[in-house]
Amino acid sequence: MKLELREITKRFGDFTANDAISITVESGTVHALLGENGAGKSTLMNVLFGLYDADGGQILLDDEPVTFAGPGDAMAAGIGMVHQHFMLVPVFTVAENVMLGHEQVKGPAKMLDVAAARAKVRELSDRFGFDIDPDAIVENLSVGAQQRVEIIKALSRDAKVLILDEPTAVLTPQETDELLEIVRQLRDSGTAVVLITHKLREVKAVADTITVIRRGKVVGTAEPSASQEELASLMVGRDVSMTVDKDEAQVGDTMLEVSDLTVVDEDSQVTVLDNVSFEVKRGEILAVAGVQGNGQTELAEAILGVIAASSGSVRLDGDELTGRSIRDNLEAGIGFVPEDRTEDGVVATFTVANNLILDLYQGAPYSRRGAIDPKVVTSHAEEQVERFDVRTTSIEALTGSLSGGNQQKVVLARELARDLKLLIASQPTRGLDVGSIEFVHKRIIEERDKGVAVIIVSSELDEVYALADRIAVMYHGRIVDIVEPDTDRDTLGLMMAGAHGDEEEAA
Structure with missing residues (x-):
């Protein structure tokens, strides 16, 4: 036909x-x-x-x-x-x-x-x-x-x-x-x-x-x-760089410390995170690599507090996060880009303007004496829409009417609008075009260069190599190893499949 x-x-x-x-x-x-x-x-x-x-x-x-x-x-x-x-x-x-x-x-x-x-x-x-x-x-x-x-x-x-x-x-x-x-x-x-x-x-x-x-x-x-x-x-409509331009990381002291973090799924009683330990310093990007379904999603959610830890510790800038509410952890300085934007990132029936203040509306200048200030919300939305090139007919358009990539931009714009200590981004460029990917990568590097500790969870190896200062490889809920970004793809691929150690074990 x-x-x-x-x-x-x-x-x-x-x-x-x-x-x-x-x-x-x-x-x-x-x-x-x-x-x-x-x-x-x-x-x-x-x-x-x-x-x-x-x-x-x-x-x-x-x-x-x-x-x-x-x-x-x-x-x-x-x-x-x-x-x-x-x-x-x-x-x-x-x-x-x-x-x-x-x-x-x-x-x-x-x-x-x-x-x-x-x-x-x-x-x-x-x-x-x-x-x-x-x-x-x-x-x-x-x-x-x-x-x-x-x-x-x-x-x-x-x-x-x-x-x-x-x-x-x-x-x-x-x-x-x-x-x-x-x-x-x-x-x-x-x-x-x-x-x-x-x-x-x-x-x-x-x-x-x-x-x-x-x-x-x-x-x-x-x-x-x-x-x-x-x-x-x-x-x-312009030249686009297909590589990430970044300077060497200026690493500071430890911002995030995860110790023996274990999560057991309540329904299946399966251990999805098994004694995970690592740290992320100020001004560095730790990329978490692995075949999807090996605990990366649960790791990001456990740090924020979306799912409860069965045991272990998560400390941000010296303060314990486990057992606290998600709001408390966000207010402690965590920015969170969830893996599934439609389920966890935006409220489809809210306007673009309202989605951009979902974790900001309770404080000044967005609300005063318990009432949201519409002028401030409008000004903030217009600024973020322009800054992140969100393609929408209006800031009053329902977010569900936007394309998937533009919904992702709304999530990123909201999370990067705050002063952060830690940015956790799961699949940050999923559904984005090359121009938007270039922009998002630049913004993530900017956060790193401001001294923010950054965790990137990505199934795209090109993205992992482009952004990472260190790479943590996960398999069956454990961190197999944390390696440098010059590790070759074959070795990384073997680690993602669970092979690690001497040549006989890898074979």
Whole structure:
């Protein structure tokens, strides 16, 4: 199926999200839409999928104009979409999710034909090597597996065009590689794939055609052979440094001291942190590396007090943190960027302005005599939105209406607005484009250079190497070792897999 968008325009009030955008997607190809956060990529695809009505332009399938009153019309025409934030019912099985909204019935009683849905899941899973159990409960699946369920949903409805909206924003590197292989298989089977992303490596790995969108307009096309620097420049409209420029750390005395920290999961009684000990000094960045699920998330949350320590000690600037409230620890000088921004970082139904003061509103100058000062809140929000280049129609817009990357910028802007002693950032650039990543890395280095102790938890090894003054490697809830940032990748990879010590053990 050939898909053509001609002069698509979409406005929200005075804001033009899509300005006369034209693209053509051929069957059996991967067409990448590359652009910054808030460039208009997802809006364009929401128009195509029938979620928004266009203010101008045409959609053509096999050279015939079509109009969609909603996603049902788009799916009936052979268009499927996997959204950045999955549209799954967590307590349903895979088969139940796949048949939802497209239910088949059998017999005089018109009972739901769950067996047919199971068979469809198995058939598609086997064809593409998804390894998905149709009877698995969705909330028990990994994020990568949930995404494969979304793809199965689309393919079960005979999608000839599959839209993947920021598909790797919440995936681990291993899950990302698996997804890219799936994209190749879909392309080779004749499916037209529209890949919405801002990740240059992925574009170069799978795209046949690249269209670059900047601030709602098509600013150019490129071949996958183009360099990352060329693609980044097209995206951002300026030269972008692909490396982190930093001076040698000026390390001070110990700011954070973690001793024998142990956390046992209350539900499973599994030890997720096992006698973890380390320290972070003023003016240094300790990067925590490891395959996701080895205790990094729990470590960050235990330091702040989100989860309770079973035993051990966490001391910040000499003061004990364990047993204290999260608010007390934040007020002690901790900045915290959570791993999951949608669940723990922002309140989607609050405005951008209110999200920017979530941990500030109780004190001066944001409130006086128990009442929030709206002028101060507005001034603060306008300053932070400009400083962090948050793409929003207004500071009064609901944060949930922002793209994932712009929600991340709101979290970072809020946490870095305070005077900090310790910054903990889990996956700080997840979902950000290259220009924003460059900016965030600079801000993190600035915090370090001001004497703040910094802990970075990242599944991106490039980010670990770029930022770290020391690297702590975690495996099965323990710190395997703390090494220098010149440690080679092979050695680090072995440590992340649990091998450490002499050559015989590593082998």
